[in-house]
Amino acid sequence: MKIDKRHLLNYSILLPYLILSVIGLIIVYSTTSALQIQKGGNPFSMVISQGLFWILSLVAMFIIYRMKLTVLKKKGLIRFFLLLEVAMLVASRFFDPVNGAHGWIRLGPGGIIGLQPAEYLKLLIVWYLAARFSAMQRDIQVYDYQALIKGSWMPKAFNDWRIVSLFFLGLVASLPDLGNATIVVLIILVMVTVSGVAYRWFSTVLMGLVLGATILLGSIRILGVDLVARIPVFGYIARRFSAYFNPFENATESGLQLTNSYYAMSNGGWLGRGLGNSIEKNGYLPEAHTDFVFSIVIEELGFVGASLILALLFFLILRIIVVGIRARRPFNSMMALGVAGMMLIQTFVNVGGISGLIPATGVTFPFLSQGGNSLLVISIGIAFVLNVDANEKRELWEEEIEQTMAKTES
Structure with a gap:
C-alpha cells in the first residue's frame, strides 16, 4: 500500500x-516602479x-516534487547538467560585462531574457x-576525511569531486565573479562538513578560512588597494575593497553604494x-x-519589519535543516542540508555586504531581490527538499505498516 505524495x-x-515569494514580488514593485516611471517605461515591467x-x-517545483529520487541521483542526469553549466559559463564570456563581470547571457530581442549561469552553479554543486x-559513505566511515582526498587525481574527472569543484570555481572566478565564487567555496565547505567526516576537520578548515x-x-589594508588594482582582471574588486575600508572617503564613486546603504x-x-x-531608491542607491534591496526594505519597513522578514526566512531555513537532520539516507540528508546552507550563506553574504561587515560582493538577497534566476534556483532547491521529505515520510510510513502487519499475522 502506497500513500500519494500530495x-x-x-x-x-x-x-x-x-x-x-509574494513579499518579494511586492518589494520588487516597490523598488523598481519609480525608476521605471522616470525612464518612461512600464512601472510593472520588473514585477x-x-x-x-x-x-x-x-x-x-511541481515537476521535481513528483519525480522519483532515484532519477535525481542518476550520474547521467547530473553529468548532463554539469556539461550544460560549463557551456553556459563559457558562453557568458562572449556577452558584455555587468558591473565588471561577464556573468550574464542575454537572449531574445534587446536581451530581454537574462540567464546568470553562476546562480545555477550553487545548487548544482x-x-x-x-x-x-x-x-562514498562506506569509505568515509572507515577512513574519515582521508576518504575524500585519498587516491590520485583520476582521469575520470567526474568521479573526483576535487577536480569538478576547482574547475567550476576557476570558471566563476575568471569571469570575474567574486561574490558567487565566495559562495561556491562556502557551499563546498558545507557539503564536506555534512558528508560524514568528523566535525573537528570542519572547525580546522573554517578557522583556516577565517x-x-x-x-x-x-594585508590589503596595510599595503593599499592599489596593489590589487594592478591586476587587470581584478581591478573592480579593488574598488570594492576601497569602499569596504572607508566608504565615506570616496562617497561619490567606490563608496557610493555603501554610504547610501547606510543612509537608507x-x-x-x-x-x-x-x-x-x-x-x-530614487536614483541615489x-x-x-x-x-542592496534589503537596505531599502529597512528604509521602508524599518528594523522591525525587516527583522520579521528575516525571522520568516530563518524559520524556512531551520525547517529545511530539520529535514536534513531527520533524513536517514545520506543523499537525502546532504541535499537538504546543502540547500539550507546555500540559502543561509547567501543571506549572510548579502546582509554582511550592505552593512559593511564584509566587502560587498554583488550577491542578491533570497526572494526579495529582483532576479528571476535567483528565485528559480531557490525554488528548485526547495522542491528537492520537499521531495526528500516526502520520500523519507513515505518510507517510514511503509515500514510502520509492514511492522504492524507482521505483528498482526504473528
Missing part, C-alpha cells in the same frame, strides 16, 4: 516559501518579469556533491518610512532592487 507535502516549508519567473518556478559523497581572510584583508537604513529607523516611500 498527502506528504511539508507545509511548514511550502507556506513560508509562498509568503516570502511582471519576476512574476513570470515565479510561475516557471512553481511549474519546476550541492546536487553533485550530495550524490558523490553519498556514494584566518586567511583576516590576513588578506589586513538610518532613514528607516525602527518602523520605517512606509512601503513605497524610500528616498534612496545603485542596485537598490538587487544587491
